[in-house]
Amino acid sequence: MVLKDEMLARLRRTFDLNLYEVKIWVALLSRGVSTAGELSNMAGVPRSRTYDVLESLERRGFIVLKLGKPIQYIAIPPQDVVERAKKNVKEHAEQKVGNLEQLKVGDMIKNLDGLYKKGINFIDSTELSGALKGRNNIYSHLESLMKNAKSSITIATSEDGLANQVEAMKNILESAKKKGVQVKIVAPLTPKNAESAKKLKSVAEIRNVNDIDSRFTVIDGKQAVLFVLNDKELHPNYDIGVWLNSQPISNALSHMFDHMWDHLQKK
Template sequence: MRLEEVRGVLEDAELSPYQAKTFLALLKLGDASVSEIVENCVVPQPRIYDVLRSLDEKGFIETYEEDSLRARVVDPDTLVDELETKSERYAAAAEKIDSVWEQPPIGEHHIEIFNDFKQVVRNAIDGIQRANDSVTIAANGSEFLQLKSALMAAKQNGIVVQLSIHLEQSSNTDIDDLEPYLKDAASEVRYRHSSSPFLTLVDANRSYFGVPRRGRGYGMFVQDQALSSMLFRYFQDSLWGRWDVVYSDRSETFPKKFTDIRSCLTELIPHLESGERLIATINGYETGTGSETTIEGQIIDVVPDPDSDSSIYESREVTIVVETEDGTYDVGGFGAVVEDIRATLITIEDSA
């Protein structure tokens, strides 16, 4: 890169054109008087003193008196560090822009059909690796082992992982044999005695569904709130709630994390009835705009009312009302439409 190009980079790094010219002139001269600097950087003499003082204040050069004012670049590390930091931020921003561009916009649906079940699993692994809040999975033993590394990394990153697992009759593996892996790869595991299609739901808006068959099998990827909500309800009703827990890392004390609002309320209502002050952090999406959002505040109400005859699991409407510094928000679950926020992760803390 030529020095002229470096000057353009310095200006991009928020140096003025005069500051960039002066710094590069001093970089070549090493140590120079004001008149020598002016001759080499074409900065007007009336401006050079202000420019030198500003570069000195930034730590890029040093000025000193020796019969007359002189300046020198003592060590360019300060400027080099700043450029490297900006470079890293630009690279990270470029990567994020590229990543978001490749994803379908929130609120728009996107469906891909695969005629090879292996492609479904590969895409599910990629989805797990990009998870922000939650991963919900129904898989058999061999499928779980393919996802294991991605799930372990997700759990280590604080992602809530719910796993419903089934072992084929032909398998020589027992559920107890998988226990060491299950603890490292999932937040909660339930063991099914019946088989099901492969299903992975990521962050409440990306679904990977597949059926292995002799030969290639088939499947699909869905990014659509309505369809993902249907798949999630199918998971909760058929693949989760009715089966026994074989592992859970859920603590008896707060803080606690939930991806399902009904399970969350079931656990919270006794605390609310006893008068405890519970603080919720909600990660999710604004239902009106589809934008990602996070709010934090006190739970001041829930629907259905704890005193009503309605069961949480039978009620059509399940809502948490959260009071924040910015106002009060109605928070719904996976398929929320009328609430302010559709929650993908609910973290509850006791303020006591």
């Protein structure tokens, strides 16, 4: 069985393998047991690289070295490989998280904070604005702003945005509410996002709006994030946001929001 290039590329991404590794692994799967020379010929991988590749696959639990001579390699059932790969990813992620947690309380983060605070003092606050690319990056930045909210969070969003953006931030909005931050949301409320709206009622006051499809968030009337594109049929990776650390603009958006809010029916 010969796998197409697309399948090989998918295997590389899924299992984090290089091209030689995935070729040798697939070749061994098709044979069950084989020598390095046979696998080199089958996979089209240089003999000089084959042993390194096999050692790497063995170390990661994809294959097993067969006892005896000639030296041969045994393929592991793919289902077992998946479970081993999951375990390895989890262990690696936990180790990374542990390292990051240690970094938070160590001298390194203090030094980095010192550099940041020293540099930020030379920057006009109006210059602390920027473009955010990709929905995940926009949401992450919004989460950081919301965590530091003191008095208010106002959110105008779309039908899909209520389900995607706001529900994803439910925990942060809940924490903000516990600190006394007032959370208001306007969005088109439809059967499609009714469940999301229901979940959010415990952390925010929500009102229905039908005639706009804008997406923006204002924090304390001082900072704002605006979504530039319409999110209908837009891939999340291509979403674009603009972060504005500008009190005049944020105030203007807040006044516009309040005017709209006062004319909308409470849900």
